[in-house]
Amino acid sequence: MMPKDNSSSCQVPRPRQMAALCWRMCAGLLCAATLWAQVAPPAEPLARARDLVIAGKPEQAAAIYQELVRKFPTNPELRVDLCVAQYKAGRYQASAEAAKEALKLRPELPAANLFLGASYLQLGEFESAIPPLQKALQQQPADRNARLALAESLSGARRYDEAVEQFQKLSEIIPNSPTVWYGLGQCYEKLSERADAPSEHYRELAQQAYNRLEYLPGSPESYIHAAEVREKSSEWVEAAKQWREALALAPHDNRARAGLAWALYRARDYAPALELIQEMRKDGLDSAVLNFLTGGCWLNLQQPEKSVPYLEKAIAADSGFLPAKAALGQALLQTGKASEAIPLLRAALSVDEDGTVHFQLYRAYATAGEAEAAKQALMDYEEFKKGSSQAATASGNAYR
Numbered sequence: 001m002m003p004k005d006n007s008s009s010c011q012v013p014r015p016r017q018m019a020a021l022c023w024r025m026c027a028g029l030l031c032a033a034t035l036w037a038q039v040a041p042p043a044e045p046l047a048r049a050r051d052l053v054i055a056g057k058p059e060q061a062a063a064i065y066q067e068l069v070r071k072f073p074t075n076p077e078l079r080v081d082l083c084v085a086q087y088k089a090g091r092y093q094a095s096a097e098a099a100k101e102a103l104k105l106r107p108e109l110p111a112a113n114l115f116l117g118a119s120y121l122q123l124g125e126f127e128s129a130i131p132p133l134q135k136a137l138q139q140q141p142a143d144r145n146a147r148l149a150l151a152e153s154l155s156g157a158r159r160y161d162e163a164v165e166q167f168q169k170l171s172e173i174i175p176n177s178p179t180v181w182y183g184l185g186q187c188y189e190k191l192s193e194r195a196d197a198p199s200e201h202y203r204e205l206a207q208q209a210y211n212r213l214e215y216l217p218g219s220p221e222s223y224i225h226a227a228e229v230r231e232k233s234s235e236w237v238e239a240a241k242q243w244r245e246a247l248a249l250a251p252h253d254n255r256a257r258a259g260l261a262w263a264l265y266r267a268r269d270y271a272p273a274l275e276l277i278q279e280m281r282k283d284g285l286d287s288a289v290l291n292f293l294t295g296g297c298w299l300n301l302q303q304p305e306k307s308v309p310y311l312e313k314a315i316a317a318d319s320g321f322l323p324a325k326a327a328l329g330q331a332l333l334q335t336g337k338a339s340e341a342i343p344l345l346r347a348a349l350s351v352d353e354d355g356t357v358h359f360q361l362y363r364a365y366a367t368a369g370e371a372e373a374a375k376q377a378l379m380d381y382e383e384f385k386k387g388s389s390q391a392a393t394a395s396g397n398a399y400r
Contacts, residue, residue, distance in 0.1 A: 041068050041071065041072050041075065041078060045064050045067075045068060046068070046081075048064060049061040049064040049065055049068075049081065049085070050081075052064070053084065053085055053088060058084075058085045058086070058087075058088035058089040059085075059089045061085040062082060062085040062086050062089055062091070062094075065078060065081050065082035065085055066082060068081075069082055069098075074105060075105075076102045076103075076105035076106040076109055076112070077102075079098050079099070079101050079102035079105070079112070080098075080099070080102050080109065080111045080112050080115070082098040083095050083096075083098035083099045083102065083111075083112065083115045083116075083119075084111075084115060086098055087115055087118065087119060087122075090251075090252035090283055091283060091284065092119040092120075092122040092123050092254075092283065092284060092285075093119070093123060093283075093284030094284070095115060095118075095119040096115075096116055096119035096120060096123070098115075099112045099113075099115045099116035099119060099132075100112075100116060103116065108139065110136050110139040110140050110143075113132040113133070113135045113136040113139070114132070114133070114136040114143070114145065114146050114149070116129075116132040117129040117130070117131075117132040117133030117136060117146070117149055117150070117153065118133075118145075118149045120132070120153070121133075121149050121152055121153050121156070122252075122254055123254075123284070123285065124156070124254065124285070124287055126153045126154075126156035126157040127153075127157050129149070129150075129153040129156075130150065130153050130154065130157065133146055133149050133150040133153060134150060137150055144170065144173055144174055147166055147169065147170055147173075148166075148170055148174075148177075148179060148180070150166055151163050151166035151167045151170060151180075151183055152179075152183055154166060155167075155183055155186060155187050155190075158190070160187045160190045160191050161191070163183070163187045164184065164187045164188070164191070167180055167183050167184040167187060168184070171184065176216060178213055178216050178219035178220075178221040178222055179219075179221055181209045181210070181212040181213040181216070181221070182209075182210075182213055182221035182222075182224065182225060184205075184206075184209040185206045185207075185209035185210045185213065185225070186206075188202045188203070188205040188206035188209060189202070189203070189206045192206065210225060213225060218249070219249065220246040220247075220249045220250040220253055220256060221246075223242045223243070223245040223246035223249070223256075224242070224243070224246050224255065224256060224259065226242040226245075227239045227240075227242035227243045227246065227259055227263065228259075230242060231263065231266075234266075236263050236264075236266040236267035237263075237267050239259075239263040239266075240260060240263040240264055240267055240269070243256055243259045243260035243263055244260060246259075247260060252283075254280065254283075254285060257276060257279075257280055258280070258289065258290070260276060261273050261276050261277050261280070261290070261293055262289075262293065264276065265293050265296060265297060268300065270297040270300050270301050271297075271301075273293060273297050274294065274297050274298075277290055277293060277294055277297075287317065288313075288314045288315075288317035288318040288321055288324070289314075291310040291311065291313040291314035291317070291324075292310070292311065292314040292321065292323060292324045292327065294307075294310040295307035295308070295309075295310035295311035295314065295324070295327055295328070295331070296311075296327050298310070299311075299327055299330060299331050299334075304330070304331040304332075304334040304335050305331075305335055307327065307328075307331045308328065308331050308332065308335065311324050311327050311328035311331060312328065315328065322347060322348045322350065322351045323348070323351055325344040325345075325347050325348045326344070326345065326348035326351060326352070326357050326360075328341075328344050329341040329342075329344035329345035329348060329357075329360060329361075329364070330345075330360050332344070333345075333360060333363060333364050333367070338363075338364045338365075338367035338368040339364075339368045341360075341364045342361065342364045342365065342368065342370075345357055345360055345361040345364055346361060349361070352384070355381055355384050355385050358377065358380055358381035358384050359381050361377045361380075361381075362374055362377035362378045362380075362381055365377050
């Protein structure tokens with residue numbers, strides 16, 4: 001993959017599929033939690049914090065709950081209240097920490113397990129999300145929010161058969177949920193790509209799910225699906241428009257933010273992409289994908305020295321991330337480290353879309369004084385260019 005703008009990809013869970021869940025029980029939890037407390041905190045600040053959450057000001061509510069937690073550290077329900085406020089504020093790392101502290105005090109607290117799993121889901125830590133969500137669902141089998149979060153986490157972890165089972169159950173419970181039909185379509189699409197799968201059957205099921213999605217009112221999921229359709233034909237500017245529509249409806253949806261960052265990168269709109277990624281980092285998000293995009297943007301902005309640390313982090317997090325290796329190889333070559341660039345560029349040849357990696361490998365050999373290797377690399381590059389019209393075009397959204 002070329003950091004330049006044509007990135008081939010491999011699929012990591014999207015941030016690929018982190019849906020913004022509608023937690024109707026949030027207000028109820030905030031109302032009820034402190035009724036169970038062994039040591040009851042004062043009613044006035046509790047009521048004020050609860051009202052702030054309901055009024056859409058969870059950041060202010062979180063500050064009140066933090067002070068109450070400091071004064072009443074053994075009260076697990078207060079920590080759940082704090083967890084809910086942080087979650088609704090989009091502070092998913094802080095939400096997860098509050099949930100874990102609540103579970104230390106009361107290990108079987110259903111709400112804490114639910115929000116711990118939901119926070120991990122939003123952070124893209126899908127495998128970590130699954131156990132607490134399974135526990136929450138065991139404790140409260142009728143909780144559709146727990147089942148929905150579990151379905152999305154299973155999908156994010158690429159456990160598509162298990163995810164389909166949960167989404168199918170949800171399609172009967174909440175048939176008008178765009179999240180359910182979008183998730184089901186995504187899972188069937190992924191199942192159709194398996195070598196041993198009846199691909200045409202799964203593609204038909206995926207299309208049926210997407211058709212149901214289209215019949216529903218506009219939603220983040222409908223815009224996300226529209227963006228992904230645009231990406232398949234490399235319409236990156238149009239895809240970015242659809243991602244922005246999704247974010248207008250769900251500003252904290254990290255799936256949509258990651259999708260927009262990728263589309264901006266592929267559209268060569270690097271400065272806005274960096275600004276968006278910085279906002280995501282402020283919310284505690286970090287991943288191989290975000291580090292790759294950051295490094296790729298700086299590289300394309302002709303600042304390779306700034307790109308190197310981010311690309312190294314991306315590879316450290318995912319040693320098989322070949323597009324990041326291609327980008328790091330180019331960055332090292334541009335910063336006078338041709339010998340270090342060679343193994344990275346060689347490793348990334350399989351994801352070269354237009355010959356750029358092959359040519360950069362030739363340059364690296366030549367700069368490093370390896371004349372015979374440079375001669376062979378140049379021949380390989382020329383051969384690649386002859387057959388490039390037959391090369392497969394990468395989808396571009398796989399590392400989301």
